[in-house]
Amino acid sequence: MDRQPRLARRFFDRLEPIHAVTYFAPEARAALDGLGYRGFWMGYFAARSAPFGVVPAEVVAAAFYNFAPHRVAKALPAAWEIASPADALRAREQSAVEALRRYGVGDGDDLGTAAELAAKAARSAALDGRPLFAANLALDWPEEPVAKLWHAVTLLREHRGDGHVAVLSSVGVSGRECNVLHAAANRVPKQMIMRSRDYDDEQWAHYRDRLVRRGLLDGDGLSSAGQELKQRIEDTTDALALGALDALDDDEVEALFRSLTPTTRKVVAAGDVPAATPMGLSRDDLDDDSARLSG
DSSP: OOTTTTHHHHHHHHHHHHHHHHSSSHHHHHHHTTOOOOHHHHHHHHHHGGGGGGGHHHHHHHHHHOHHHHHOOOOOOOOGTSSSSHHHHHHHHHHHHHHHHHHHTSSSSSSHHHHHHHHHHHHHHHOOOHHHHHHTTTSSSOHHHHHHHHHHHHHHHHHHHHHHHHHHHTTTOHHHHHHHHHHHHTTOHHHHHHTTTTOOOOHHHHHHHHHHHTTTTEEEEOOHHHHHHHHHHHHHHHHHHHHHGGSHHHHHHHHHHHHHHHHHHHHHHHHHHSSTTTOOOOOOTTTTOOOOTOO
């Protein structure tokens, strides 16, 4: 198999929106509010960290990487005095499935194929150095196809995310600096990432200046060295994520793309997941169901 890292990037653009309904769909917010969590961020940190169980806020901040530690500490461990990790896990899966069904996922789709192949990939992906992936992998697998697909893509996105964190750490870009670098590369809107990751103007300027001193920024944009580093980060992340497809032969990868992409289009068309997210997704080729393995 001679597969290029670009395949992993296109796969991410397809799987991430399906996972992301758990952050953006009204069903998810209603379910987490229904448990008694106070506000979006308490529900977010509780639901996403729930596979770890009850752990210190510092562990979650380290694993999530690009959030301000004080933001995590506002939510955890206080959330566990309101509802348990097991409650949060049930709420996030059930609400994601409800949202996906509302979009029409499963109606006329080859959903079983997508679920089985995504699960095969996730079960065989490398565990080493990937704490969020490992914590989710330890959970019980749902049998219902929509739930199984959501769980599988959740595993695959956390697998990729853990790899991305490792790459950032290896090149000395901190969790707070990586948001500034991402915005400077025009991968996410600056004001959106400032708001969602808790920067005021002074804090943003502090991390921007650190990157300027390293020669990575020229004003608010990337310098040539910054462009090279940012591209290396993205390319290495893709290369590491590509291994998640090793368990599938080429025919299975093609079948996975052809069965998964129509579901992604339904999620995107529903409008709950915004076009601009901190993940910096592309929707440019979602009209193409092919894996392009021969391209």
